[in-house]
Amino acid sequence: MMVASLARLLWLGPALRAVLLDAAPPAPPAPLACLARFYAVRPEQRAGEWYGVLPDGRVLAYDDHRNKSFDEQLAAPDLEDMFSIPYHAGAIQPVTRENDDPGRIRVDPVFAATYGARRDAVDVVKIRFLDQDLTVNRRVAPAFARAAQRLSRAIDADPTLRPFLQGLGGTFVWRPIAGTDRQSAHSYGVSIDINVKRSHYWRWQKPPQPLRWRNDIPEAIVRAFEAEGFIWGGRWYHYDTMHFEYRPELLDPACTPAAPAAAATR
Numbered sequence: 001m002m003v004a005s006l007a008r009l010l011w012l013g014p015a016l017r018a019v020l021l022d023a024a025p026p027a028p029p030a031p032l033a034c035l036a037r038f039y040a041v042r043p044e045q046r047a048g049e050w051y052g053v054l055p056d057g058r059v060l061a062y063d064d065h066r067n068k069s070f071d072e073q074l075a076a077p078d079l080e081d082m083f084s085i086p087y088h089a090g091a092i093q094p095v096t097r098e099n100d101d102p103g104r105i106r107v108d109p110v111f112a113a114t115y116g117a118r119r120d121a122v123d124v125v126k127i128r129f130l131d132q133d134l135t136v137n138r139r140v141a142p143a144f145a146r147a148a149q150r151l152s153r154a155i156d157a158d159p160t161l162r163p164f165l166q167g168l169g170g171t172f173v174w175r176p177i178a179g180t181d182r183q184s185a186h187s188y189g190v191s192i193d194i195n196v197k198r199s200h201y202w203r204w205q206k207p208p209q210p211l212r213w214r215n216d217i218p219e220a221i222v223r224a225f226e227a228e229g230f231i232w233g234g235r236w237y238h239y240d241t242m243h244f245e246y247r248p249e250l251l252d253p254a255c256t257p258a259a260p261a262a263a264a265t266r
């Protein structure tokens with residue numbers, strides 16, 4: 001317990017030391033502080049505005065003060081927009097609210113700086129995942145391993161889960177998101193598609209409109225991934241039920257910008 005607490009203190013690193021030692025420096029907004037915990041981005045305040053600074057010195061606005069539609073947030077988000085749609089774990093619910101897609105808004109330079117900006121810059125490692133070989137980002141390999149342990153225990157308790165986790169659809173593929181010029185999270189080796197044949201994807205839907213959320217993935221599988229920091233594409237209006245993606249900032253309650261009162265309005 002003591003060791004774990006100490007390790008956590010050390011891990012928080014420079015930001016915490018600054019808070020403890022300096023004369024009350026301004027604290028960044030909670031979501032920006034969270035991004036700094038999980039990604040290669042450093043909070044910095046300039047002239048009263050918060051920014052995220054990448055290792056190469058590029059500066060990203062935390063809040064660009066633009067009032068954006070959902071599509072504009074997808075295309076050109078600021079850092080704050082990554083948190084604009086709360087992610088709710090818990091019991092699986094059909095997603096019926098248009099564009100309720102928590103996690104699809106990504107500031108790509110943050111992912112590129114953290115995980116690799118080109119295919120050959122992504123540091124991948126091979127792992128065994130439920131008796132299958134996967135290639136994943138070295139940084140996220142421990143989280144994949146922990147998820148596999150949880151899934152393995154879940155399968156022992158309920159063998160009917162196994163078919164959903166066989167014939168895995170893929171992890172590391174440097175590619176854009178289908179139908180877009182935006183980089184897929186699969187490019188960084190932080191995502192996994194489970195059994196495609198047991199899954200539903202909004203682009204396969206016929207007729208294509210209106211979107212009708214569908215899902216066969218059991219909740220035990222979703223819970224195992226979410227417990228280790230992976231969000232699920234089955235929680236999206238634009239549903240992608242095979243897709244899990246390492247996004248710990250969306251599953252940590254300390255990262256949420258909205259107070260409970262504001263959250264209750266949606």
Ligand SMILES: [Zn+2]
Pocket residue numbers: 186191192193240242243244
């Ligand atoms: Zn996927």
